[in-house]
Amino acid sequence: MANDVIEALRAAVGAAHCLTGDAIEDRYLHDWMVKTPPGRPLAVVRPADTAQVSAVLRACHAARVPVVPQGGRTGLAGGALPAPDCVVLCLERLDAIEEIDPAAATMTVGAGVPLETIQQAAQGAGFLFPLDLGARGSCRIGGNLSTNAGGNRVLRYGMARDLVLGLEAVLMDGTVLSGMNKMLKNNTGYDLKQLFIGSEGTLGVITRAVLRLFPQPRSRCTALCALTDYDAVVRLLNHVRAGLGPHLAAFELMWPDFYQLVTSSLPALSTPLPHGHGAYVLLESMGTDPQADQARFEAVLGEALMSGVVENVVIAQSEAHVASLWSIRDASGELQRIFWPHAGYDVSIPTGELGGFIQACTRAVKKQWPGARTVFFGHVGDSNIHIGVKVDEEPFPEPDIDRTVYGLVRDWGGSVSAEHGIGVLKRPYLGFSRSAAELAAMRALKAALDPLGLLNPGKVLPEPEG
Amino acid sequence: MANDVIEALRAAVGAAHCLTGDAIEDRYLHDWMVKTPPGRPLAVVRPADTAQVSAVLRACHAARVPVVPQGGRTGLAGGALPAPDCVVLCLERLDAIEEIDPAAATMTVGAGVPLETIQQAAQGAGFLFPLDLGARGSCRIGGNLSTNAGGNRVLRYGMARDLVLGLEAVLMDGTVLSGMNKMLKNNTGYDLKQLFIGSEGTLGVITRAVLRLFPQPRSRCTALCALTDYDAVVRLLNHVRAGLGPHLAAFELMWPDFYQLVTSSLPALSTPLPHGHGAYVLLESMGTDPQADQARFEAVLGEALMSGVVENVVIAQSEAHVASLWSIRDASGELQRIFWPHAGYDVSIPTGELGGFIQACTRAVKKQWPGARTVFFGHVGDSNIHIGVKVDEEPFPEPDIDRTVYGLVRDWGGSVSAEHGIGVLKRPYLGFSRSAAELAAMRALKAALDPLGLLNPGKVLPEPEG
Numbered sequence: 001m002a003n004d005v006i007e008a009l010r011a012a013v014g015a016a017h018c019l020t021g022d023a024i025e026d027r028y029l030h031d032w033m034v035k036t037p038p039g040r041p042l043a044v045v046r047p048a049d050t051a052q053v054s055a056v057l058r059a060c061h062a063a064r065v066p067v068v069p070q071g072g073r074t075g076l077a078g079g080a081l082p083a084p085d086c087v088v089l090c091l092e093r094l095d096a097i098e099e100i101d102p103a104a105a106t107m108t109v110g111a112g113v114p115l116e117t118i119q120q121a122a123q124g125a126g127f128l129f130p131l132d133l134g135a136r137g138s139c140r141i142g143g144n145l146s147t148n149a150g151g152n153r154v155l156r157y158g159m160a161r162d163l164v165l166g167l168e169a170v171l172m173d174g175t176v177l178s179g180m181n182k183m184l185k186n187n188t189g190y191d192l193k194q195l196f197i198g199s200e201g202t203l204g205v206i207t208r209a210v211l212r213l214f215p216q217p218r219s220r221c222t223a224l225c226a227l228t229d230y231d232a233v234v235r236l237l238n239h240v241r242a243g244l245g246p247h248l249a250a251f252e253l254m255w256p257d258f259y260q261l262v263t264s265s266l267p268a269l270s271t272p273l274p275h276g277h278g279a280y281v282l283l284e285s286m287g288t289d290p291q292a293d294q295a296r297f298e299a300v301l302g303e304a305l306m307s308g309v310v311e312n313v314v315i316a317q318s319e320a321h322v323a324s325l326w327s328i329r330d331a332s333g334e335l336q337r338i339f340w341p342h343a344g345y346d347v348s349i350p351t352g353e354l355g356g357f358i359q360a361c362t363r364a365v366k367k368q369w370p371g372a373r374t375v376f377f378g379h380v381g382d383s384n385i386h387i388g389v390k391v392d393e394e395p396f397p398e399p400d401i402d403r404t405v406y407g408l409v410r411d412w413g414g415s416v417s418a419e420h421g422i423g424v425l426k427r428p429y430l431g432f433s434r435s436a437a438e439l440a441a442m443r444a445l446k447a448a449l450d451p452l453g454l455l456n457p458g459k460v461l462p463e464p465e466g
Numbered sequence: 467m468a469n470d471v472i473e474a475l476r477a478a479v480g481a482a483h484c485l486t487g488d489a490i491e492d493r494y495l496h497d498w499m500v501k502t503p504p505g506r507p508l509a510v511v512r513p514a515d516t517a518q519v520s521a522v523l524r525a526c527h528a529a530r531v532p533v534v535p536q537g538g539r540t541g542l543a544g545g546a547l548p549a550p551d552c553v554v555l556c557l558e559r560l561d562a563i564e565e566i567d568p569a570a571a572t573m574t575v576g577a578g579v580p581l582e583t584i585q586q587a588a589q590g591a592g593f594l595f596p597l598d599l600g601a602r603g604s605c606r607i608g609g610n611l612s613t614n615a616g617g618n619r620v621l622r623y624g625m626a627r628d629l630v631l632g633l634e635a636v637l638m639d640g641t642v643l644s645g646m647n648k649m650l651k652n653n654t655g656y657d658l659k660q661l662f663i664g665s666e667g668t669l670g671v672i673t674r675a676v677l678r679l680f681p682q683p684r685s686r687c688t689a690l691c692a693l694t695d696y697d698a699v700v701r702l703l704n705h706v707r708a709g710l711g712p713h714l715a716a717f718e719l720m721w722p723d724f725y726q727l728v729t730s731s732l733p734a735l736s737t738p739l740p741h742g743h744g745a746y747v748l749l750e751s752m753g754t755d756p757q758a759d760q761a762r763f764e765a766v767l768g769e770a771l772m773s774g775v776v777e778n779v780v781i782a783q784s785e786a787h788v789a790s791l792w793s794i795r796d797a798s799g800e801l802q803r804i805f806w807p808h809a810g811y812d813v814s815i816p817t818g819e820l821g822g823f824i825q826a827c828t829r830a831v832k833k834q835w836p837g838a839r840t841v842f843f844g845h846v847g848d849s850n851i852h853i854g855v856k857v858d859e860e861p862f863p864e865p866d867i868d869r870t871v872y873g874l875v876r877d878w879g880g881s882v883s884a885e886h887g888i889g890v891l892k893r894p895y896l897g898f899s900r901s902a903a904e905l906a907a908m909r910a911l912k913a914a915l916d917p918l919g920l921l922n923p924g925k926v927l928p929e930p931e932g
Binding site: 101102103104105126147148150154155156158159161162171175176177178179181182183184185186187188189190191192194195197198199203215216217218234237238241242243244245246247286287288289292295296348349350351352379381382383384414415416417418419420421422426430433434435437438439440441442444445447448449460461 | 567568569570571592613614616620621622624625627628637641642643644645647648649650651652653654655656657658660661663664665669681682683684700703704707708709710711712713752753754755758761762814815816817818845847848849850880881882883884885886887888892896899900901903904905906907908910911913914915926927
């Protein structure tokens with residue numbers, strides 16, 4: 001049986017692109033977060049195009065063999081981990097940029113194109129593709145879309161979902177759903193692409209996409225603000241939303257615990273505003289007119305200072321200054337080194353409630369682990385906060401911290417995954433953010449599109465209770 | 467049987483809100499486009515809240531009685547027309563604005579709130595709810611979301627789909643799916659709300675929504691441009707996209723046939739630019755700084771004039787001047803009077819191809835009906851063009867014109883419905899824009915969520931072939 005399907009797979013993609021046994025390289029076995037795969041695949045196949053993807057899925061469907069799609073394997077929730085005796089369907093050879101259409105402002109790409117390649121191709125054609133995240137050099141657009149990636153510019157340009165006009169996906173039975181739409185307005189029946197964006201490869205395999213391109217911004221204005229407390233943060237957010245309008249591109253909160261930790265621990269960082277304030281916000285606008293935009297930015301922040309919304313502000317005066325302010329926020333990348341061992345979280349809470357949540361979460365953690373330390377930082381304009389909890393206890397009590405933090409997220413009506421997805425790691429907590437009726441509806445969709453449950457099994461959806 | 471279900475409906479919503487026989491007012495029987503309903507309903511029910519909607523659907527599900535949801539019945543495709551012996555489920559009493567959350571920049575509403583009421587409430591709280599269309603006083607938000615309404619500001623703010631963060635919908639079996647999310651980032655499993663937006667009430671009944679609010683713009687700059695041909699229109703579009711960035715709010719093409727017709731036929735209109743140019747574009751930007759934005763707007767259009775992208779331009783210098791320029795574009799509302807009888811179309815074509823499509827469509831129509839006249843106008847920035855075809859023939863050959871126009875849309879890879887939806891009127895043409903595999907996937911979704919096919923039957927999805 002296993003031999004039959006391998007023969008079919010070799011016929012589908014060519015023997016050189018159907019790897020089995022020791023020929024399977026280690027990189028296909030794990031992602032950036034989970035180093036130990038739950039099982040070893042039967043084979044890794046690397047189809048060259050949509051027709052081959054369809055042939056692979058048809059063969060696996062006929063043989064009842066589970067399939068796990070993979071992009072760049074940079075996920076943080078284990079969504080691309082091989083299941084035991086599955087076929088890993090690697091999309092890396094679908095790496096063509098098929099077209100850039102300047103009139104439609106679109107780029108048509110294969111699922112295997114690395115995000116950074118897309119960003120560079122857009123720039124070369126005089127456009128911006130705004131999706132951006134740390135893994136840009138390794139992640140691939142199919143994975144970005146499957147996980148509805150977020151990143152640094154969601155406030156202005158939206159999530160990955162908002163950057164797609166057309167999509168092609170293949171169902172488990174090999175059916176190709178090709179909806180390579182280039183048009184902003186298209187109300188012809190159900191919007192099928194939405195099913196495949198953010199469902200982490202459990203409903204279909206994304207093979208191609210039509211992406212939206214944007215004009216390149218011509219100005220960038222950046223400031224770091226110090227504020228008394230979270231109420232002032234919300235006042236500042238509304239002030240700059242109104243004053244900067246759609247130019248507002250980033251509104252990043254750094255809680256004092258985070259700001260103090262990174263500026264004290266990392267000698268390369270400056271401390272542009274003193275410790276001791278109640279909150280720090282890094283904000284940025286991007287526009288079309290460098291001179292007028294900087295004047296506008298300074299006027300809006302001047303108003304915030306005069307009216308007492310902010311206590312202190314530093315406005316970047318050069319590209320080097322911009323980089324130096326961002327390096328404080330981006331020091332979150334150093335937490336593995338300067339704040340270890342810790343458990344990390346990527347959650348959302350309605351923006352107005354975030355301040356109360358931070359306080360409640362800090363209290364709950366310190367009550368349970370009196371020596372614990374926390375850091376809070378994130379994209380507050382998107383209601384997204386990242387949390388680090390450091391506890392000096394052996395063995396590290398990660399499951400207990402998970403339950404404490406996710407339990408609070410549930411109580412505050414938040415999301416246990418703002419942008420990283422569910423994969424395998426957050427499966428036990430999906431029910432903290434979604435109702436039983438919603439989970440049942442998700443299972444009904446899964447059963448409609450993959451009735452045998454062969455596509456990326458064991459991901460996203462928890463087992464039904466009882 | 468019919469009596470049993472009526473008893474159950476009376477119990478669910480109260481006798482006063484369960485109308486039968488002659489008590490059913492005429493307004494429940496048709497929409498703005500189709501005046502003759504295909505059948506008379508068994509009853510019209512007006513539930514007061516989600517629990518009552520669920521009870522109505524449970525009762526109809528148990529009795530196998532079809533249900534047709536209705537909002538403001540302003541649709542242009544017949545999506546809300548009663549089916550014979552159905553129960554009309556009218557959402558007009560779910561008309562509460564439940565909350566405005568200034569920190570999250572959201573408004574929580576019932577499905578029955580009129581669009582204009584939402585716009586006014588947003589304005590009263592210092593925000594903008596940008597969805598806008600001619601029926602604003604009569605249409606209701608549940609209908610706007612069910613049909614994924616478009617309108618005048620899609621270029622800047624997106625379709626109705628893009629303006630929703632959370633949604634509550636009830637399935638045909640009475641299951642309430644409540645996902646009243648307020649957060650921009652939330653990747654917890656499948657994004658179920660996408661199923662109900664744009665599916666015209668065939669998959670579930672929308673009962674409540676969390677809408678996104680935006681800052682009110684503080685500046686508005688408007689201009690009318692004359693150009694040599696469609697190539698120049700695309701060059702201007704790319705020029706203003708780059709120069710005005712996210713402030714670009716409207717880019718409306720008027721083909722010479724349209725511009726000449728309305729400015730010659732309507733004495734109230736001025737003719738700010740002479741007849742005889744190859745294309746006319748009305749464009750608008752909205753920003754945060756009246757003085758700087760007007761200077762920027764004039765500079766960007768000045769560049770377009772100097773480089774020969776536009777032949778002539780009029781920039782509005784007052785609010786009255788803005789209104790006078792818009793009145794030319796809005797004269798499309800007078801076509802019923804000055805351009806009759808005609809068949810009207812709402813289609814999309816990729817922006818780069820639109821010029822060629824307009825020429826091909828004009829040729830095809832005039833070849834078949836030598837005396838025919840056409841008008842082309844629409845939201846070219848969104849790839850959306852409206853078409854009017856006037857033929858002096860008795861009886862008016864609408865089905866033949868439909869086949870000619872939609873056949874060309876199919877050949878050019880366009881959409882037979884840009885923003886009005888499919889309903890009953892465009893059902894025969896859905897297959898012109900979607901593949902057999904896509905239609906099969908839509909049917910699989912319908913079967914998963916409404917296995918008995920009781921919810922808004924006969925809408926959107928064509929009968930499977932043979």
